[in-house]
Every structure is written in C-alpha cells, then in structure tokens.
Amino acid sequence: MKNAFLLLKANRIMRQDILGKRKYFFYGGIILMFIGMAMVFIGFLSGKDSPDDFGSSIVFLIQLQFFLIMIFTSDGFIILKNGIGQANQKIEDIRNYFFHLPFEFSDFIIAGLISFWQIFLLSTLVSGVYYAVSLFFEIGEKNKGLVVLASILSCVAYVFFLCAFLIGAFCKKHAWKAVNAIYVLSFVLFIAGIFLMGFFEGQITFAEKLSPLCSPAGFLLLLSPVPLSALAVWILLKVCKKGAWYNA
Amino acid sequence: MGEKNKMYNMALEVSNLSKKFDGFSLSNISFKIEKGSIMGFIGENGAGKTTTMKLILNAFERDGGEIKVFGLDNIQNEREIKQKIGYAADEDCLCIGSTLGAHAKAYAKIFKNWDEKLFKKYVELWNLPLKKKLTDFSKGMKMKAMLALAFARRPELLLLDEPAAGLDPVARIELLDILRDFVADGERSVLISSHITSDLDKAADYITLIIDGEIAESEPLDILEEKYALISGSIDDLRGKEYELVGVRKGEMTFDALVLREKLKLFPGVAVHTPNLENILTFSIWGRRERRRKA
Numbered sequence: 051m052k053n054a055f056l057l058l059k060a061n062r063i064m065r066q067d068i069l070g071k072r073k074y075f076f077y078g079g080i081i082l083m084f085i086g087m088a089m090v091f092i093g094f095l096s097g098k099d100s101p102d103d104f105g106s107s108i109v110f111l112i113q114l115q116f117f118l119i120m121i122f123t124s125d126g127f128i129i130l131k132n133g134i135g136q137a138n139q140k141i142e143d144i145r146n147y148f149f150h151l152p153f154e155f156s157d158f159i160i161a162g163l164i165s166f167w168q169i170f171l172l173s174t175l176v177s178g179v180y181y182a183v184s185l186f187f188e189i190g191e192k193n194k195g196l197v198v199l200a201s202i203l204s205c206v207a208y209v210f211f212l213c214a215f216l217i218g219a220f221c222k223k224h225a226w227k228a229v230n231a232i233y234v235l236s237f238v239l240f241i242a243g244i245f246l247m248g249f250f251e252g253q254i255t256f257a258e259k260l261s262p263l264c265s266p267a268g269f270l271l272l273l274s275p276v277p278l279s280a281l282a283v284w285i286l287l288k289v290c291k292k293g294a295w296y297n298a
Numbered sequence: 299m300g301e302k303n304k305m306y307n308m309a310l311e312v313s314n315l316s317k318k319f320d321g322f323s324l325s326n327i328s329f330k331i332e333k334g335s336i337m338g339f340i341g342e343n344g345a346g347k348t349t350t351m352k353l354i355l356n357a358f359e360r361d362g363g364e365i366k367v368f369g370l371d372n373i374q375n376e377r378e379i380k381q382k383i384g385y386a387a388d389e390d391c392l393c394i395g396s397t398l399g400a401h402a403k404a405y406a407k408i409f410k411n412w413d414e415k416l417f418k419k420y421v422e423l424w425n426l427p428l429k430k431k432l433t434d435f436s437k438g439m440k441m442k443a444m445l446a447l448a449f450a451r452r453p454e455l456l457l458l459d460e461p462a463a464g465l466d467p468v469a470r471i472e473l474l475d476i477l478r479d480f481v482a483d484g485e486r487s488v489l490i491s492s493h494i495t496s497d498l499d500k501a502a503d504y505i506t507l508i509i510d511g512e513i514a515e516s517e518p519l520d521i522l523e524e525k526y527a528l529i530s531g532s533i534d535d536l537r538g539k540e541y542e543l544v545g546v547r548k549g550e551m552t553f554d555a556l557v558l559r560e561k562l563k564l565f566p567g568v569a570v571h572t573p574n575l576e577n578i579l580t581f582s583i584w585g586r587r588e589r590r591r592k593a
Binding site: 053059147157 | 376390
C-alpha cells in the first residue's frame with residue numbers, strides 16, 4: 051500500500067506532463083465542486099428544495115460527474131491512455147519513466163485502484179454542482195431520463211477505467227484475458243442495472259432516492275465497481291504476480 | 299540479509315538469459331560483474347545491450363535464464379533491487395514536460411538512499427536548471443540530468459546505457475572520473491554501454507562484447523587485450539589461413555586482421571600490434587558477418 055502511494059506521487063510528474071493545459075479543467079472542476087456542494091446543502095437546509103429533487107439530483111450527478119472527472123483528472127487519464135495501448139510516443143515515455151523506478155506490477159494495480167476511488171469520491175462531491183444548477187433552473191425530478199443516461203455513462207466510464215488500469219502500462223497478455231472477463235461482467239451488471247432502474251423508477255421513495263445505497267438500481271450501478279475491482283485485483287495478482295512491466 | 303549479501307562478491311550475475319522478439323533474439327547470454335568494478339558493454343546498434351539492461355530492470359518479460367543482483371533474483375525482489383540500481387539511458391527516462399526539480403522532489407520520496415547534497419553537487423557541476431522544463435533541455439543536458447538523478451539515488455549498481463551520447467568532451471571526461479570514484483570503495487559497480495570505446499579503454503575493468511544477441515567475449519580488459527593481436531601485412535600472408543582469423547579487413551594488396559595471440563605463429567612475417575577495444579569490437583563483428591555470409 052505504501053509503495054502504491056509512492057507510485058502515485060511519482061505519477062504526479064507524469065500527470066503534469068500529460069495533462070498540460072487540461073489541468074485547468076481539473077482544478078476548475080474541483081473549485082466548482084466545492085461551491086456546488088455548499089449550495090446544495092444551503093439550499094436543502096434552508097427548505098427551498100424538495101427532498102425528492104435532492105435525492106434524484108444526487109443519484110444523477112454521482113454518476114455523470116464520475117465520467118467527466120475521470121476524463122479530466124490526472125491519474126485516470128494517464129492510466130486510460132496507457133490502457134488503450136496506443137502505440138504512440140507518449141505511451142513509450144510513460145513506460146520509460148516508470149520501469150526503472152522501484153515499483154512492482156502489483157503496486158501499479160493498487161495505485162490504479164486508489165486513484166479509481168479517489169475519482170469516485172471526487173465525483174460524489176461534484177454531484178453538488180449539478181444539484182446547484184438544477185436548483186437554479188428548477189429541473190431535477192423532471193429529468194429522469196438523464197438519470198438513466200447518467201447510469202449508462204457511469205457504467206461505460208468505469209468499464210473503461212477498469213480496462214485501463216488492468217492493462218495498465220504493462221500490456222500483459224494475461225491481463226487482456228482478465229479484462230475481457232471483467233468487461234463481460236460489467237456489461238451484465240450494466241444491463242441489470244438499467245432494467246432495475248426502469249422497474250423501480252416509479253416506485254422509489256424519497257429515502258431510496260436520497261441515497262444510492264437505498265435504491266436497488268443505484269446500489270447495483272454505483273457499487274458494482276467494488277466487486278469488480280476486487281475481482282480485477284485478485285485475478286491480476288494471481289495471474290500476473292511478479293510480472294514484467296510490459297511485454298514487448 | 300546482511301549475512302547473505304556478504305557471501306556474494308557479485309553485483310550482477312546474468313545466466314543463460316534469453317528473450318525473443320520479432321526479428322531479434324537474445325540467446326542464452328551470461329556474464330558477471332564483480333563488486334567494485336566497471337564493465338563496459340559493447341556491441342553494434344541492435345546487438346541487445348539495451349534489451350539486456352531492460353531485462354535486468356524487469357521491463358520485459360524474459361523467456362529464460364536468471365538474473366541476480368547482489369544475489370537476489372531481479373523479479374522476486376524487484377522493489378528492493380531497484381532501490382539499489384541507478385539507471386540512465388540515451389532514451390528519455392524523464393517526463394520532459396516537467397522540471398528537473400520536480401523529478402528530484404519525487405525521487406527523494408521514492409528512493410530510500412536519496413542524497414540531496416549529491417544531487418545539488420551534480421546540478422552545480424553541470425549547471426543544470428532546476429525550474430526549466432526538460433523539453434527545453436538539449437540532449438546532453440537531459441543526459442546530465444539523468445546522470446545527476448541516477449547518482450543521487452546512491453545506487454550500488456549503475457546501469458548506464460549510452461551515457462556518452464550527446465555529452466560534450468568535458469562532461470564525458472568528468473563522467474569517467476566520477477565513475478572511477480564511484481567504484482573506488484569496492485562495493486559499488488557499473489555496467490556501461492558505449493560506442494565510444496576509447497572511454498571504456500580508460501575506465502572499464504571488464505568488457506562484455508555482444509554480437510547479434512550473443513555474448514562473444516566477457517573478460518577483464520587487460521586479458522582481452524592480451525588475448526588478441528592486431529596483424530597487418532601482405533594479402534599473400536593470408537593465403538589458406540583466413541579461417542584462423544577472428545576478423546579481417548582487406549585492401550587490394552594488404553590486410554589488417556585480428557587474431558588470437560596463440561595463433562600468431564601461423565602468420566610469420568606480419569607486423570604485430572596490440573589491439574585496442576575498438577579493434578577487438580570491429581574485427582569481431584566483421585569476422586562474424588563474413589562467416590555468416592559464407593554460411
């Protein structure tokens with residue numbers, strides 16, 4: 051775990067290198083996120099907002115912002131670029147930067163997981179931004195379609211993300227098999243989530259909407275990365291343990 | 299672990315290492331580096347020098363063989379070993395969009411033996427800007443930056459892949475002096491690849507010659523120089539005996555050739571010289587090419 055955090059520190063240099071001007075989106079997003087969160091709670095606590103609006107907005111934004119943040123944040127972006135396996139100079143640069151540093155393959159996997167959850171937590175916070183906007187334009191409960199869209203986006207996002215950090219900078223042959231297995235699992239969960247979302251949408255109460263943990267659909271969609279991540283780590287540490295940094 | 303390390307006088311042991319790529323393979327290469335020594339690693343471009351170094355760092359998955367660094371398997375003990383290895387290469391191992399200062403800051407956290415004073419010493423010696431982006435560094439400056447970062451890790455084994463590439467003559471001579479000081483305590487070692495064989499003539503204790511992914515020689519430099527002789531003479535002196543040569547370069551009437559000293563008696567009347575490293579490298583490669591062409 052300690053090594054994984056060290057790796058993330060080492061990754062900060064690469065982050066600056068790769069992100070370039072995109073970092074302004076990242077920092078801008080964080081600032082907006084905190085402003086939005088403050089507005090959410092001020093609005094909710096002052097009683098101007100209905101509890102239902104609050105709940106559905108939270109569910110929506112947790113998922114939508116997850117995707118957006120993943121695109122613009124550093125570690126996810128880097129690992130995603132790696133994972134796609136583009137044979138470009140930038141990928142070579144990433145590998146050249148990392149391979150002689152004192153990290154193992156497993157450190158990268160754990161670091162990938164950590165950065166994944168960092169992003170997930172960030173996205174939860176950013177949900178406030180949407181809520182603030184929804185308060186302003188009086189949307190929210192009327193936009194159930196967006197909730198489903200957001201679910202799709204978030205599913206696609208974390209599938210991409212998992213694939214990315216699994217394949218990682220290393221492109222292990224076995225990792226591809228693991229990724230394929232996880233991709234199928236993710237897809238099954240995604241379809242199940244969408245069905246459940248539609249089935250329960252008309253029936254859920256405020257309590258269920260308020261927290262994704264209380265909504266079966268939200269629960270499934272939002273927490274499915276947990277078993278998937280665990281599965282990914284298990285497979286990779288079993289199959290690829292002590293593996294080289296990448297296959298040539 | 300301390301006791302275990304004491305038993306090993308070897309900094310690096312590469313045994314029967316093999317790796318296949320499309321169109322190239324490293325075939326069962328073996329060599330050893332003793333603690334306190336500098337090994338020059340020479341060969342043509344694409345002979346397998348960089349691949350070998352990357353295999354030592356577990357950057358590629360090896361197909362066979364074994365690599366031990368200070369008696370420890372390089373895969374089973376990857377983290378521990380990489381803490382002890384300093385690496386600098388001709389290709390960029392830095393994030394060029396970032397600064398040298400940012401690298402030093404990160405390395406200080408990553409490497410247990412990081413020596414900030416030493417880093418600053420090299421930064422001052424080579425006049426390296428800490429806050430300038432590495433994209434704005436010249437090739438030579440980038441190499442100096444990598445060397446400063448490698449030395450400041452206080453490694454026990456230095457892997458230097460073409461460090462002389464892009465360095466000005468002053469920096470090259472300084473580097474040789476630094477390397478000699480580096481190994482002076484008898485505990486630290488260097489594996490250095492270079493095409494500038496005159497540098498290795500001055501600095502290396504051992505030479506490993508790799509040709510087409512195979513080790514042709516791995517000997518102490520003085521033994522290697524004693525093993526061969528450079529001969530020159532008339533083409534007629536070669537008649538029927540060319541196969542006894544390691545390698546030959548022929549003109550219309552004369553020739554220069556590398557031969558094992560023990561076979562000198564087969565060539566009476568030729569002029570005999572002591573070969574330098576460049577002679578051994580080039581004639582070995584020419585000889586192998588010729589034999590491959592005939593086969």
